[in-house]
Amino acid sequence: MDRGYVIGIDSGGSHTRVACVDLEGTVRGTGRGPGGSPNHNVDARRHVRDAIHQAMEAANVKPPQVVAMVSGMAGFDQEDDLKWAAGFLDLDGLGCRAHVVNDAMVAQAGAFAGEPGIVAIAGTGSMILAVAEDGEVIRNDRYRHYAGGARHLVFDLMARILIDEDTAADAVLVEEICRYWGVSDKPGLRAKARELEAADYNEAKRFYGRMAPLVTAAADSAPVAGAACDRLAHFTCVGIRLLAAHFPSPTVRVALLGGLARSPAFAGRVSVELAGVAPAGRFHVTDPALPPVAGAALLALQRAGVVVDGPVIERLAAGTSHLTT
Structure with missing residues (x-):
């Protein structure tokens, strides 16, 4: 029986990357496009939505089959940002409510495969984020x-x-x-x-x-x-x-x-x-274990109740290796 799919999104200032993943961690479809940060890209919303549709079409997945979606978005820093972020992700018939975090959060989840550590991002923009051993999330801008x-x-x-x-x-x-x-x-x-x-x-x-x-x-x-x-x-x-x-x-x-x-x-x-x-x-x-888009998919799998173990991480890595550049 088809048990559903999750979608992970990494939306930064230069690139948008999306992975549509089944509940075993196998990547069924991917999408990519220009930057999806509203602070850096005039057409950010279209870039994100186009990349999502690419991934879902490649996976032959319809919105009602999506049981969890996590989007790491550059420019998402506080609850008020949900006003614009929701408009990026409001697909008709989506089978779940999209969960939005800063793009540094999905980068950290990918870099350490869900374990504690500090990720320092320097690309179009900059952010340093840590998930400590007790689960505390802290950023350098604090x-x-x-x-x-x-x-x-x-x-x-x-x-x-x-x-x-x-x-x-x-x-x-x-x-x-x-x-x-x-x-x-x-x-x-x-x-x-x-x-x-x-x-x-x-x-x-x-x-x-x-x-x-x-x-x-x-x-x-x-x-x-x-x-x-x-x-x-x-x-x-x-x-x-x-x-x-x-x-x-x-x-x-x-x-x-x-x-x-x-x-x-x-x-x-x-x-x-x-x-x-x-x-x-x-x-x-250390080198990152997974790219940020796989980190977003990892967090989505967890939200769907999946236990993310070694085999799941290996499948995520194999399916997103081409999305690192």
Whole structure:
């Protein structure tokens, strides 16, 4: 007998990913699309709904067959946000009420397969979230802390270049940045940056954010890029350490997610700084067990009463491995 399906959604600033999963943890259909954060995407609602329909059509599943849906959504921070989030998920005939959390929550659930740990996300945006051993959920913004994402790395670097903190060792990177902006020198770079003030806010953020790979790729050859990565990695480590105080155990697991966080230049700096924190061995930086969309599906399975064990996790991993990029 067909016992139903669950849907997991990971809706961030750059990408939306959806998995339709049966109650044994087998992924029956997936969908993907552009970003689904209302803070970063004008068409966020359409992006999310289109990706959901993709996944359900691929699985040949109808709304009444869905017994649990969990959506991790960037921009969802408080109860008032349910007003817009509900409109993203109100499918006709849906067999359950959708449950909405911040996208960092599904990232944490996936990274540690439902176990305690701290996830630090740095991509389009930034969030550090912990689930402690006692089940407490705590985020770095509750301490009025923000580490920064890809665009913040670029904001910092651009400012340093425009105030002439770069040196001859940075010349190749500065030339690449000028080409990215379509100019030939620093005065042109400054003028283009001022022109971008009139652009759509979300488009401007994405333009800056897309430059981040240039910075991380040059982190070990261009001092100005290395210093920018050092600063943002340090801010991230501060947020991780703030949340680590909620863990009484001697070892705390940390996972890094997002395009910036997973870059070798950034991840390496975070790992080195955390390794130097006393007592030695306090932080264990680990690869995520599952992608965030699988974390959303895991939480949906739990809401449907499924015991998520090793075989279920293996099936989720196998069915969502292509949704990690």
